[in-house]
Amino acid sequence: MAEEQQKSGHNNGGNLIPTPEEVATFLPKTVAEGEWEKKWEEGATQWDLGGPTPIISHLIDTGSLPNGKALVPGCGTGHDVVAMASPERFVVGLDISENALKKANESYGSSPKAKYFSFVEEDVFTWRPNELFDSIFDYVFFCAIEPEMRPAWAKSMYELLKPDGELITLMYPITDHEGGPPYKVDVSTYEDVLVPVGFKAVSIEENPHAIATRKGKEKLGRWKKIN
């Protein structure tokens, strides 16, 4: 059924799942207008933590990140990508911004881990590699896209993962502010788009490792792709 939903672009459970043609009509907003590139050029990147988000280090230390091939969509300067990379886990950091990836390469291009990750300049909504991923980690990407793109985001996550792949969402910001980006989120915001395309929540937990300014505004969601 999930497959049918994807192909049809029909309304399921109140969520419109766009066809690739519809997604293409959204793209001018995020890509052609060059908004993200401008932010990177101007250094208006207040979201950048300057290092990996602490929950990633915790998941690595506790052996709770899947091995295999991992994707970080909207990876920015790639701190999480490099932290996650290991001989057991090859990580692809994807971003549409040439400037973001230039910074990522400047910072990490000569890292001793360089053979375990790569940065790819592509659009999450249209990029479909031949080889699918075992896991995807989304942090500050879901909240950065326009809310009407969320069904297309869910569809992309589904299409980029292997059949039993895992999507890990660090849900942020769980607030009640208006506007964005970042746009406010909550658990149901993710459920509303992930469940109709074929994901099941495995666990949703508070993030005790959030940085001080994000404390109480983050939850870690782990989702399995079911068919």
Ligand SMILES: C[S@@+](CC[C@H](N)C(=O)[O-])C[C@H]1O[C@@H](n2cnc3c(N)ncnc32)[C@H](O)[C@@H]1O
């Ligand atoms: C708010 S930043 C977050 C970066 C990083 N995840 C972090 O937490 O530091 C969102 C990133 O998504 C990228 N982005 C926006 N739309 C994208 C798209 N359609 N495909 C790939 N990357 C995209 C932007 O260039 C930007 O680097």
